Amino acid sequence: MEVVRRRLVSPGSSLRWSHTTIFTPRPYSTVASPQTLYSVSDDQKLFRILESCKLSPDFRTAVSVHGKIIKHGYGTCPLLLSMLTKVYVACEKPNLARQLLSDVCFLNCDVVSANLLIDSFMKAGEIDVAKKVFSALPARDVVTWNSTIGGCVKNGFFLEAIGMFKEMLRTKFEPDGFTFSSVITACSRLGALNHGKWVHGLMIEKKIKLNYILSSALVDMYSRCGRIETAKSIFDAAQRTNNVSIWNAMINGLAMHGLAVDAISMFKAMEGDNVSPDAVTFIGLLTACSHCGFVEQGRKYFNLMKNDYSIQPQLEHYGAMVDLFARAGLLEEAYAMINKMPMEPDVVIWRTLLSACRTLKNPELGEEVVAKIKHLGSGDYVLLSNTYCSTKKWDNAETVRWSMHKKGVRKSTGKxxxxxxxxxxxxxxxxxxxxxxxxxxxxxxxxxxxxxxxxxxxxxxxxxxxxxxxxxxxxxxxxxxxxxxxxxxxxxxxxxxxxxxxxxxxxxxxxxxxxxxxxxxxxxxxxxxxxxxxxxxxxxxxxxxxx
Structure with missing residues (x-):
């Protein structure tokens, strides 16, 4: 293995990079052979190799190709630099991607490459970098806006997504169905009813045709914004034949509002329309049963999912059952459900049981649960301490509080x-x-x-x-x-x-x-x-x- 430090400089370009690169050849099972790599003589072959590096992240090969790009005079090619940036993102090297970014923007890369670049950064959670690409573009299309707005939503920046949508309208770009789907989701997550109604009104004004994606998004938005009756009316008017996502949105909305009887009725109507439920359907059903204490119905649908529809329960289904038992005061059944899960329980499931220990004043089981949580968060300490407080075990509560202080753990702030x-x-x-x-x-x-x-x-x-x-x-x-x-x-x-x-x-x-x-x-x-x-x-x- 040879470690070589080189200064890579492209004449006439602003690109200046120092690398410590390992050049010792190794088998390239998913990217390219060493012979192919080192005989590259045109930009198309380099681009194809970088595409392979992106699909199966290979940092060593990417760095080697980077050197070839400069050696062969392609250091000012926006397409190659854009793809190289995305490869560095895929290889979890955001700092290198950021360094390349200024060159990509300086070179005014084409809108298609820029859109792909924005999408890659958004998927990697690099919101600021993606927005920097967006801001630097001299020309944009509707895909540019959709990639940026949708990326903000997927990363939890809901207010920014709505703000970006308003900016899009001001610049006279016409939003399409994808735009509206993202913005409706942002309003849904914020519980911003007035914004949601405004967006819905714009859809009608612009005569955007409702498909199952938009109908589902509207049902979800009105449900999450507290307008379950409006959600029902949209559901009833939707062309939903054989489309499970709209049914799922409605069942989950009813579950969120504690309307278990209605959710169960909706499921029966779904079966009557010969629409096959999926795993999401049963998450909604089990959640509805949990919120209303329908223990026997929850057991029924958990078994129905496995036996009649051959849907193997996932972590979320087991979590819903643990929640169902815990809320109903059946702590032993909840604990037994966790122990028989075929997968490792996550921290959310343990916290569900810990919360029930506090409610039912069972500090002994609470201590067992805390021992199972690998990385204690502030909420775990608070739940355990409050469990002790509920049974007047003040010394134990004080010990937990001191442990929080000693480890620098702060209580989560309510917002x-x-x-x-x-x-x-x-x-x-x-x-x-x-x-x-x-x-x-x-x-x-x-x-x-x-x-x-x-x-x-x-x-x-x-x-x-x-x-x-x-x-x-x-x-x-x-x-x-x-x-x-x-x-x-x-x-x-x-x-x-x-x-x-x-x-x-x-x-x-x-x-x-x-x-x-x-x-x-x-x-x-x-x-x-x-x-x-x-x-x-x-x-x-x-x-x-x-x-």
Whole structure:
């Protein structure tokens, strides 16, 4: 093996690279033979080799080809540089890809190559680099916009995707079905109903023909934005014969809203229409059963999936069954389900059981579960500590808290957001950064005082701190969904519904408080947390206090 350090310079080009490269030949089973590689004399052969390197990532070969590109005078070829950049991304060498990027942009690479480049960076999670390519392009087409908007959505940058869509409209580009599908998904994930309705209206205005992809996206969006009846109407109007994805969107939407009876009825109608369910269908069914405590029905559909449809349960199906048993208080069955899984349980499944240990005050099993989690996160520590607190084992809770402090683990911050008048306002637990903080806190304090007069009692046991009861209560008072609700009340007309989304599962204290607020103010409040939808109205919640 020979290690050679070379300075690769292309005359007349800005490309300047230093490499430490291993040139010792080795078998190239999936790329090319050494003889082919070192006899390359034209750009087409180099491009084909790079394509192979991308499909079966081979960093050594890519570096060797890079040298050949410069040696043969192709250092200013946008097509080759674009492909080489994508190869470096595929080889998990983003720094090298970034270094090449400035040369690609400087050379004004063609729009087709740029689109492929944007797509490659988005798939690799290099959002900033992909946006840099987008910004540097002198010319774009609809694929450029779709690659950028879709990439933002896939990487969780939903607000950026919506902003990019608005910019697309301002530049007079006509969005197509792919564009709308991505933007609808962004609105869905944000729970941004007004934005979603606006996008849907644009689709109608521009006479975009609904296909199963767009219909499914709309059903999912309205479900996630709290408009399950609208989702049903779109489902009913859709051309859904033999298309399982639309059925899945509807069943999962019903499950999210805790409408297990409706989800089961939808499944029966699906069978009646001779539409074959798939693995996603059963995830929705099992989730619906879990949210409503339908234990026997959950068992039935888990077995039906295997025996009647020959669908082998995946991790998500086992996770749904563990959740079903855990919520129903059947901790031993939940634990047994985990132990008989044919695959390694992931951390989500263990946390599901740990959460149930807290709810059912079973610290002994909680300790066993924590021992199974390989890399403890802040949520795991909090769940275990709260489990100890629920059984008054304060010393154990303090030990867990000290362990968190010693390892530098911080408690996950609750985040909530509310969409009002076309804008999305974000809040964190204890947040005082909002421009109208003083008014929000003043209104929240008045609300808490009023709800106490109606029987609200805080739940200080939930607070992981060795502090006074008054301080614990104050900590609970400023949870993110309470701040979001106070802002929503401050900025909306009496009687209007207030929609809130949250990144974590809503806590017992906030759930109890929201019910009372809905009663005293005669308001409908919807909260979409990490698990499901809660619709608070007249002092009760659609979850029936089972979530």
């Amino acid at each position: 909530s957001w509310v969409e009002l008048h076309g804008d999305i306002h974000h809040f964190r637990a204890g947040d005082r950064s909002h421009p109208e903080t003083e008014a929000i806190h003043k209104l929240l304090e008045a609300l808490i005082h009023r709800t106490k007069m109606e029987g609200y009692v805080s739940s200080p046991d939930l607070v992981l701190m060795d502090i006074s009861e008054e301080e614990k209560e104050e900590n609970l008072n400023y949870h993110s969904e309470k701040l979001a609700l106070a802002f929503g009340i401050l900025k909306s007309s009496p009687g209007t519904e207030i929609p809130i989304s949250k990144n974590l599962r809503t806590c017992v204290d906030c759930h109890c408080w929201m019910k009372i607020v809905s009663k005293v103010l005669h308001r409908v409040i919807t909260v979409r947390d990490r698990i499901r939808f809660h619709r608070f109205e007249r002092g009760s919640c659609t979850c029936g206090d089972y979530w």
